[in-house]
Amino acid sequence: MESDNLPLNKKNSAILLIHCPDKKGLVAAISRFLSRNNGNILEIDQHVDKYKKVFFMRVEWDLDGFLIPDSDIGREFTEQIAKPFDMNRQLYFSREKPRMAVFVSRYGHCLHDILARYDSDEWHVEIPLIISNHPDMKEVAGRYGIDYYQFQVTGKNKKEVEAEQIKLLETYQIDVTVLARYMQILSDDFVSRYPGRIINIHHSFLPAFPGARPYHSAFERGVKVIGATSHYVTADLDEGPIIEQDVIHVNHRHDVEDLVRKGRDLEKVVLARAIWHHLQRHTLVYENRTIVF
Amino acid sequence: MESDNLPLNKKNSAILLIHCPDKKGLVAAISRFLSRNNGNILEIDQHVDKYKKVFFMRVEWDLDGFLIPDSDIGREFTEQIAKPFDMNRQLYFSREKPRMAVFVSRYGHCLHDILARYDSDEWHVEIPLIISNHPDMKEVAGRYGIDYYQFQVTGKNKKEVEAEQIKLLETYQIDVTVLARYMQILSDDFVSRYPGRIINIHHSFLPAFPGARPYHSAFERGVKVIGATSHYVTADLDEGPIIEQDVIHVNHRHDVEDLVRKGRDLEKVVLARAIWHHLQRHTLVYENRTIVF
Amino acid sequence: MESDNLPLNKKNSAILLIHCPDKKGLVAAISRFLSRNNGNILEIDQHVDKYKKVFFMRVEWDLDGFLIPDSDIGREFTEQIAKPFDMNRQLYFSREKPRMAVFVSRYGHCLHDILARYDSDEWHVEIPLIISNHPDMKEVAGRYGIDYYQFQVTGKNKKEVEAEQIKLLETYQIDVTVLARYMQILSDDFVSRYPGRIINIHHSFLPAFPGARPYHSAFERGVKVIGATSHYVTADLDEGPIIEQDVIHVNHRHDVEDLVRKGRDLEKVVLARAIWHHLQRHTLVYENRTIVF
């Protein structure tokens, strides 16, 4: 066993994310399935929601020497374990490199931060596509050789624009979409196609200050901390399952411009942490909560 | 000059808290008034609300060698400076020991923390009075020799109870009242008697989760931070000017009981910091914001 | 399964803390031992030190319905699991209430904080004994009805004093000793009797500013954060395995008295968190590191 903290590409491992009704013997059954097939567990983490009696687990094991061929693991696990325990399971292989699209509007700080991490191979990810409703970030995209599509969104053409965007996500075989301060609201239709696969950054500590202009609202209320929240996008705006939050202290000297400036650093790092957890397959959404193993 | 960070009783100083319409020459006029009268400024701090064009200042100076007798300072300052500049001013002397009442219900952690600080002379304060709607903390009050009054509050007798409480605050010559997890809502009548003189601790990062059971709501929403807020009490519940806020990180493993337990430590320290600032005369309320110098 | 975050007394559970050379099949073997005997795992947490190839685990299970009688669990586990895997194991039962002694000198803030938590049943612990080299805290001990022994420690009588203190720890059947700002250095002899059973709070973020007067050193160095560190005491002063650390921001305005005052709040909460983890059996010391599950 060793830590799962390396970017996944540096390992040859498989990851199971599981949830099911809680029951005795779950850990034993799963760990036995792996050990019987000569799987060395790299990381195992479990949680039980005691109110809802639901069991959650993330287990990662070394594929070297594992007796079941990769192509059969899913089927074997489903038959031997998932079905008997009425389990919902996702299976990932560390060698698979997720493909990520970034949606951005005019503020580039989150995009810059994402691309710098991409450039330095901090994450195990491919970023082939940037989509925007503005031209501002086109040059930045160009510097990194990433395709950039700009859509003028109006009240009328939203449906058509989203149809084209969905086609792009398909063409580019996108696994996960990041809204890096994308100031357009996506339709329910769009969102519901990608459950647990669209990550947003909102510039407040939700549920405080949802909606537009949260820094202005924070200033008005005279708060002594401001925050940022990264969450999976659902049909309910700013109500999706939270992945990561953080705050910083402010005081009466900070005007709205200061909050905006200081908040940018928070947004960048909160979004980056959320993306990291998603890419490392640490996250498991259940109803409106995110388990982050 | 030296730092104002000592408890005020360790200095022989005067403090002016000021606000007025912003104008050129304010700092010069005030600092000249002091220097002309041989006042050594210990601490001077100013702020301008650029949106509302209001000037705020806290200035503290050494009374040793100051040429104006203490009893005349207020009048002299008002005539020479406050009136010409249309100023609102409060004057305090460090030798005055504020008298504080604590209202508490059944949770004793904030009260315990306050009394331990009181016992060790951390604050420049007198605590002669504890008021509760429960008997639970009577023994604790007794340990510190503080008078304890218990009132059974019902829907019907609220007015009479508050009348008696107000009489107690008068009898004990209370300057500031702290609601240390007091679970009764005070009437507008009560609150409006003591503007900027009642400090509450609310167990969430307001404006998120106002009202009852914020830890339950925080758990339901799946937040990744929980917080506490200390604010001056106004007629609008949980809407008063914020003095201090802080948060701690939580995760999916923490159930409601954990949030309650972890939150207690936050409540204690956030309330204590707010009380410290109030007692040190660092705070100045303007509309719904607290300047904390 | 449910969370282990409740104070242990609210559960009827057993806890195993384990470390051994890392090997395939460890999780399977342990979880199978429990499930075969009808044990419902409440919490399971593991870690592998990849550099040293050591496996660590904390597992807690419900004793209700467990097929092995309590008195045989240790022996059965040792024979079936611990021996074959060359394991070091500690077994605890949640119903056992640890007995804690507190050593204190003249600063009472940590003691006050501990006693307030004791008074409100926050922890599953008995505190029958306070030992000091000063009389200052005697009255506080009296308020809580705890026996207080004062020893005048000089260069000459240290050995005799420690002998008496050891006798007291035996008489009062103390399981864990907390040095709550105890300003005497314990001898190697004393310390080596209680490995992993003496918890200290040091008022700096170790390894910065070991030894005496860390706040003065922090001020001299002009640091922008100050910290506190709780660690198990070993023969090497301020070098023991760290359980918990935290910091707060300071700036040029804060003089030494401010650092001392602000530091106190940090010391209290860092020590309290360390004690909580120890009492909940979350901690496992290996060489000079503390695993805090």
Next chain:
Amino acid sequence: MESDNLPLNKKNSAILLIHCPDKKGLVAAISRFLSRNNGNILEIDQHVDKYKKVFFMRVEWDLDGFLIPDSDIGREFTEQIAKPFDMNRQLYFSREKPRMAVFVSRYGHCLHDILARYDSDEWHVEIPLIISNHPDMKEVAGRYGIDYYQFQVTGKNKKEVEAEQIKLLETYQIDVTVLARYMQILSDDFVSRYPGRIINIHHSFLPAFPGARPYHSAFERGVKVIGATSHYVTADLDEGPIIEQDVIHVNHRHDVEDLVRKGRDLEKVVLARAIWHHLQRHTLVYENRTIVF
């Protein structure tokens, strides 16, 4: 008056940074000098080191309508105020755009972060020059159109290399140099040319873990927080006056690679905050401490 929090280029102001022996009447004298000349104070901040009896001040005022021409302000202030009070003073104008050089080695995260802020005009600064002992960041510099000079530093040629670097700093008229994870130690000769004008980021919370490989040392010591420190560079390695520090929590699960990864985000933001304060003329070095107004 209004907040000084805007990047300086958005204002037409002058800034004085002052220190001198503490004395009565300093604030009055300085504020009167400004008000007599029709100067509107935008921000005034003072501090007294009570141990050393030294007075520090930063005052910023609006140049619109100020009666003394810019070119005479320095001379007038020196004659009327600085000389009589034995003052050390620095005068800056907000319209002056500081010119910054960045030294970098192979780790690009701090450089990327600096350039993204530069690109988005977050700071009032010109960055015409990047110097490195490696070729790795050449492409990044090229993307932003910044000149990049690479020097192979060996034991022997250090003196010659530094001579060339100094010539570059002169040619490019550099005001401030940032060591953005530059892994070469600069000679005393080099450093002493630029007092208070070279900013470094060290990847630990100094004074803990100075020198090389602090994350490895932090891991070895088993700390529960890791940190980063930005400081002005002096001849004593890692001993210069600290501008900014921050930490994040870590636990036993984090191996050295994790500390490195998590530390990067800390280094970026701590360095960026230090640069911001320097560029806003918030910093004043006195002996081994940095006043950050």
